[in-house]
Amino acid sequence: MILEVITPDQILFKGNVTHVVLPGLDGSFGVLSNHAPMISALTEGEMKVDQIVAENKGDEFFGKYNDEHKNDASFTFTIKGGIIEVKDDKIMVLAE
Amino acid sequence: MANLKEIRNRIVSIESTMQITSAMKMVSAAKLKRAQDAVTQIRPYANKLQEILANLSSSLDISENDFASDKEEKNIVLLCVTSNRGLCGGFNNNVIKATMKLAREEYAGKNVSVLSVGKKANDAFKKTEFNIKGSYLPSHLEELWNDLTFDNVAPVAEKIMQAYKDGHIDKIVIVYNSFKNVATQIVKTEQFLPILPPEEVEGETATANLDYLFEPSKEEIVEELIPKTLKIQMYSSLLDSMAGEHGARMTAMHKATDNAAEMNKDLKLEYNKARQAAITNEILEIVGGAEALNN
Numbered sequence: 001m002i003l004e005v006i007t008p009d010q011i012l013f014k015g016n017v018t019h020v021v022l023p024g025l026d027g028s029f030g031v032l033s034n035h036a037p038m039i040s041a042l043t044e045g046e047m048k049v050d051q052i053v054a055e056n057k058g059d060e061f062f063g064k065y066n067d068e069h070k071n072d073a074s075f076t077f078t079i080k081g082g083i084i085e086v087k088d089d090k091i092m093v094l095a096e
Numbered sequence: 097m098a099n100l101k102e103i104r105n106r107i108v109s110i111e112s113t114m115q116i117t118s119a120m121k122m123v124s125a126a127k128l129k130r131a132q133d134a135v136t137q138i139r140p141y142a143n144k145l146q147e148i149l150a151n152l153s154s155s156l157d158i159s160e161n162d163f164a165s166d167k168e169e170k171n172i173v174l175l176c177v178t179s180n181r182g183l184c185g186g187f188n189n190n191v192i193k194a195t196m197k198l199a200r201e202e203y204a205g206k207n208v209s210v211l212s213v214g215k216k217a218n219d220a221f222k223k224t225e226f227n228i229k230g231s232y233l234p235s236h237l238e239e240l241w242n243d244l245t246f247d248n249v250a251p252v253a254e255k256i257m258q259a260y261k262d263g264h265i266d267k268i269v270i271v272y273n274s275f276k277n278v279a280t281q282i283v284k285t286e287q288f289l290p291i292l293p294p295e296e297v298e299g300e301t302a303t304a305n306l307d308y309l310f311e312p313s314k315e316e317i318v319e320e321l322i323p324k325t326l327k328i329q330m331y332s333s334l335l336d337s338m339a340g341e342h343g344a345r346m347t348a349m350h351k352a353t354d355n356a357a358e359m360n361k362d363l364k365l366e367y368n369k370a371r372q373a374a375i376t377n378e379i380l381e382i383v384g385g386a387e388a389l390n391n
Contacts, residue, residue: 008138008246008331025312025320039148040311041320083321085148094141096246096324 001033001089003049005079007096011063012077013049015056020091021048022084031091038086042093048076100374103367107360114356120183121349128278128342134244135275135335142328149321153293156314162261163291163322169267171207173233173256174198175288176221177272177334178214179341180241185351187273187281187344188216194283195271199226211256213237213334232259244338246331253327260289272333273340279347281340286333291322 003020005012021030023045031038049065053073056066069075082095176195178188195217199208210226212218215238221227228235234255240248259265268288273281310317 006141006144008141008328009134010137025316029311036309037307038309038311039152039317040309041317081320083145083148083317083324085144092144094144094324096250 001035001091003051003091003093005047005063005065005093005095007094012095013063013065015061015063015066016052017049017091018052019050021046022093023047023079031086034089035086035091037088038084040084042079042082042084042095044078044080046076046078047093047095048074050074100367100370103363103370107363107367110356110360110363114353114360117349117352117356121346121353124342124346124349128339128346131335131339131342132275135332135339138328138332138335142325142332145321145325145328149318149325151308152314152318152321156318161291161318161322163257163289163326167263167266167290169206171265172203172209172267172269173265174203174208174210174226175256175268175270175272176210176212176214176217177270177337178212178216178220179337180215180238181345182216183348184341184345185348187341187348188214190281190283191271191273192217192220194285195221198269198271198285211237213240232262232264240334241338244334246327249331249334250327253330254323256330257289257323257326265289270330270333272337273344274333274336275339275343278343281344284333284336286329288326288329291326 001017002015003017004014019030019032021028022040023043025041025043028045029040050073051069053071065075065077079093079095082093084094085092174195176191178191182188195210199210208226209228210217210221210224211228211233212221218238232255234252237252240252256265256268260268267290270284270286270288272284272286274284276282
């Protein structure tokens with residue numbers, strides 16, 4: 001599935017992932033492929049991304065963390081809060 | 097006849113002015129590019145947020161929210177967005193005039209104050225009756241322009257929202273220049289608070305009907321979402337205004353350079369005429385002198 005993390009200022013990450021852990025308002029939760037459509041609010045905390053490195057080399061995948069974690073199968077970063085929408089096997093995180 | 101030296105001095109002075117204006121134009125062009133990039137960058141974020149909010153509010157009444165309450169409009173704050181620096185044509189004046197008009201006509205008889213972003217608005221409204229009193233509103237907003245990022249704008253928006261929540265203000269309107277193209281900026285008036293119900297997006301009904309899971313509840317998500325959209329709204333107005341400022345300055349400096357070139361041309365013509373006249377005069381004198389000797 002595709003994960004896209006954007007902030008008002010920049011694109012943080014865009015790429016194929018297998019598993020994402022997000023800091024929900026009621027505690028952190030994970031999202032796997034083929035999740036049902038969902039809208040959820042996030043709080044301050046850590047996001048953990050398991051990406052499929054081999055599939056994220058194309059030009060359409062770009063963002064701050066795409067460069068920083070080019071070859072890491074898994075990486076984490078913190079966000080201050082946000083909204084997440086899961087739809088059609090695509091996760092959109094509007095982070096802050 | 098004009099003095100040769102005088103004209104030469106003027107030509108030199110106009111040339112150095114021209115250098116400054118064309119350099120300023122170039123700087124503005126570069127900054128405009130960056131400002132426009134920022135505007136396009138925020139668009140997908142804002143659209144998605146708007147979409148989710150529209151999606152939620154179609155099945156949920158948001159008029160119960162803290163920011164939607166329909167109070168009597170007594171204390172009105174106009175957020176006047178101008179630049180810190182001048183030399184950008186009518187850019188700042190247009191906004192200040194529009195704000196003044198709103199304060200004097202549309203909201204006449206109410207308690208209006210103007211919160212100014214940028215030195216120019218600050219200078220214009222400091223001496224009027226609309227000057228801000230009290231400390232519940234953010235100050236020193238001109239510093240925003242030094243480094244316009246979402247992280248800097250968010251606390252300002254939060255403070256305004258808090259003041260609204262606490263009942264110090266009943267209505268907030270943003271007046272700013274929106275970037276249409278390099279030569280044109282349109283003065284826009286947008287209601288910031290209380291929030292207006294989101295517009296139904298045409299053709300988006302398919303997504304609205306999707307069965308979403310909501311985690312935690314819809315109400316809590318909306319509670320989180322509305323302050324976010326407000327911050328984004330404010331940030332995008334500021335970005336728009338910044339792009340407009342650089343566009344306006346670019347146009348103004350372009351015109352100034354053109355005018356200087358025109359003036360330079362006229363002065364050069366005048367200078368050459370004067371020079372020619374002086375030479376003719378000299379020849380005449382020599383010929384006259386030679387003739388006098390011959391005789």
